[in-house]
Amino acid sequence: AQKVTQAQTEISVVEKEDVTLDCVYETRDTTYYLFWYKQPPSGELVFLIRRNSFDEQNEISGRYSWNFQKSTSSFNFTITASQVVDSAVYFCALSEKGGTSYGKLTFGQGTILTVHP
């Protein structure tokens, strides 16, 4: 069975601090996809990144960066120089299989990030 664990339930930081959100996953599939989503108070899930199991390259997008380590089954997300607008719930998710079906995602419990001015 697939499982995603986000050990940090809540994180509170002050603006401009760097913050890392941890994500550990379990799957028996050799081909899988990992995702991060942001859920602001409005409720809509905003897609941040997708990574497939064959691509362990780290990725940077502006203040966001992701560290994928297959050896430890982790896909961590770092926000550099956090801002108040980064306050949201962040979800890590795993797709059941690669191929054509990405629709079934297994989500972690989410990490509530609060950035104080």
Added chain:
Amino acid sequence: KAGVTQTPRYLIKTRGQQVTLSCSPISGHRSVSWYQQTPGQGLQFLFEYFSETQRNKGNFPGRFSGRQFSNSRSEMNVSTLELGDSALYLCASSFSAGSSYEQYFGPGTRLTVT
């Protein structure tokens, strides 16, 4: 390009009633998935439709059903509502071709069962 739309955005129903929620995916997206989000259980997968066929189903009772139309719009139905069905219901539409992949969620329908 218009995003995923869900209607209605808010709904209040009474126990025992039934409800139908609608989701219109992004143009060109043929896959629609539904999720239930509650404070206790988090985000849980309900089902996925692709080209009018249910491709995956989560662990929910038969009171939860869905369908997809030829224009890719999808509906989900919950019959005999229970208090525990109160949740945010999120719809996602996705597109995949080769290495290209997109998946976007709608704003959700917040259902309250009293």
